[in-house]
Amino acid sequence: MNASTHYENANFLRELAESLPRIRPQGHSQSQAELLQRLADDELAQAQHDEWVRTKVAAARADNRPTMTTDEVTAHLGARYDRLSSASR
Numbered sequence: 420m421n422a423s424t425h426y427e428n429a430n431f432l433r434e435l436a437e438s439l440p441r442i443r444p445q446g447h448s449q450s451q452a453e454l455l456q457r458l459a460d461d462e463l464a465q466a467q468h469d470e471w472v473r474t475k476v477a478a479a480r481a482d483n484r485p486t487m488t489t490d491e492v493t494a495h496l497g498a499r500y501d502r503l504s505s506a507s508r
Contacts, residue, residue, distance in 0.1 A: 422473075425466035432459035
């Protein structure tokens with residue numbers, strides 16, 4: 420699901436919670452409306468998280484700093500490890 424679907428679900432659940440007394444005049448309880456509101460809150464939180472992740476991914480893809488290869492990182496970390504381990508002796 421994408422963020423817009425989560426927003427649509429949240430709106431639907433909120434409208435349903437507000438309409439519950441009209442839909443089921445004698446057969447609803449406050450806990451049912453509260454449950455629908457909590458589910459709507461969860462959908463909103465998921466939509467916000469999805470947007471946050473998409474923003475982070477877009478920023479990472481747009482980053483044009485020079486990259487290091489796996490071999491370069493391994494060599495760099497190995498040299499650092501050797502340097503730190505020899506200093507602690």
